[in-house]
Amino acid sequence: TLLTINSGDYIFYTDWAWTSFVIFSIAQSTMLAVGAVYYLLFTGVPGTATYYATIMTIYTWVAKGAWFALGYPYDFVAVPVWIPSAMLLDLTYWATRRNKHMLILVGGTLVGLSLPLFNMINLLLVRDPLEVAFKYPRPTLPPYMTPIEPQVGKFYNSPVALGAGASAV
Numbered sequence: 001t002l003l004t005i006n007s008g009d010y011i012f013y014t015d016w017a018w019t020s021f022v023i024f025s026i027a028q029s030t031m032l033a034v035g036a037v038y039y040l041l042f043t044g045v046p047g048t049a050t051y052y053a054t055i056m057t058i059y060t061w062v063a064k065g066a067w068f069a070l071g072y073p074y075d076f077v078a079v080p081v082w083i084p085s086a087m088l089l090d091l092t093y094w095a096t097r098r099n100k101h102m103l104i105l106v107g108g109t110l111v112g113l114s115l116p117l118f119n120m121i122n123l124l125l126v127r128d129p130l131e132v133a134f135k136y137p138r139p140t141l142p143p144y145m146t147p148i149e150p151q152v153g154k155f156y157n158s159p160v161a162l163g164a165g166a167s168a169v
Helices: 002-006 017-043 048-069 083-095 100-124 129-135 159-168
Strands: none
Touching (some): 002 048, 017 083, 017 100, 048 083, 083 100
């Protein structure tokens, strides 16, 4: 559980939610599948992935509550969605009891495909992340990571932009 929690940014703060999402998707789906399959193979106890997912969801809700208590808006922290992917993994374990290689192959694929999908839908529902990020910057962020307002249209005619565009074409 601790390995899974520490792989990727398991809390989607609205200011860096999409950056976290990419690292999170790879790290969390890998850790959830590897951790649960490892445990299942060596103990034979099903339901482990869902157990991991529930623990991490509770941890994140506690963190969300802590940020809310500090005066941040309710949707400043987006709680990632683990439980459906974990249930798919546990269901795969039940369906492939006789063939552990299929558990790793099918279960890992299901988690790897479903976890990013569920969390993408989750993050699309967050109220304008950019606006929230500017109104409520995270005090724990170092100054160089503080989001900067985009300078829209400022560099359209710069030689670098024109060269980059031409080379892309």
